[in-house]
């Protein structure tokens with residue numbers, strides 16, 4: 581009972597949670613501070629007829645440690661789903677950035693069912709005025725900052741680098757890595773709003789299933805200076821939105837639209853409306869101009885990395901397999917049988933496995 585009393589008081593004392601349906605409401609969180617007065621806000625429409633095409637070659641994105649298995653905490657925040665790695669050792673260079681950036685978390689935004697078996701968008705950035713169903717944001721901060729909070733506090737335009745991918749429903753393709761992530765790993769852990777830190781769920785996963793140097797490193801992308809798409813809308817983000825979409829199955833969209841928000845209603849349409857460019861340039865970087873970096877700025881393989889690799893065995897399997905989940909506080913590991921289509925790695929001498 582004591583715990584319950586504490587919980588209630590925390591909820592009452594907390595500031596009002598922002599509501600995506602209140603974006604045009606006077607006095608809402610969207611109508612305050614920089615969200616309302618800023619001239620470099622996000623998201624925006626990517627208009628093909630209004631791009632500044634970059635013609636010089638540039639260093640391709642190079643991602644370090646994204647291929648390593650990590651433990652990630654997944655959470656339904658009430659207005660989205662956020663996935664945070666336990667170790668911030670994933671970094672990238674290149675991609676027309678002059679410094680190294682570190683991955684802090686990723687999350688996604690999505691639309692809703694249209695009542696006729698289809699879906700409406702969804703994505704925060706639009707393309708020629710049209711939404712894709714969903715958009716995933718990999719939030720990075722400049723490695724010279726101690727952590728994400730310090731980067732946000734410092735308030736410079738390029739403190740954060742968010743890499744965004746549009747998610748497009750296409751049932752003509754096989755199930756892809758994002759389908760696996762949502763339907764096989766994340767789904768049942770984020771169905772309901774979870775404001776209790778102690779019950780956050782942990783998954784095992786490698787970020788390179790979505791982001792890797794081979795596929796993403798030389799992809800074409802759009803780039804502009806903007807801000808956080810959630811209050812307080814700080815204008816501290818250099819945005820990258822990749823031209824090529826990630827294809828997902830309709831079944832995955834169906835899963836995403838069954839999650840609950842913090843009022844136990846449907847968690848759908850959790851995207852901010854597009855904002856005025858106010859004269860900002862949206863640059864287009866053609867992937868064919870991406871080149872290998874002339875001088876590596878970081879070493880992909882460290883002794884720590886080698887040690888991690890030696891702890892995993894590659895396996896491929898189908899059917900029911902034991903899957904373990906570790907409680908982040910107690911360290912207690914519980915194992916359940918779970919249907920999976922394939923497994924790529926299991927930690928040596930343990931039941932902990934990772935899916936692709």
Ligand SMILES: [Zn+2]
Pocket residue numbers: 687688689717809
């Ligand atoms: Zn976002």
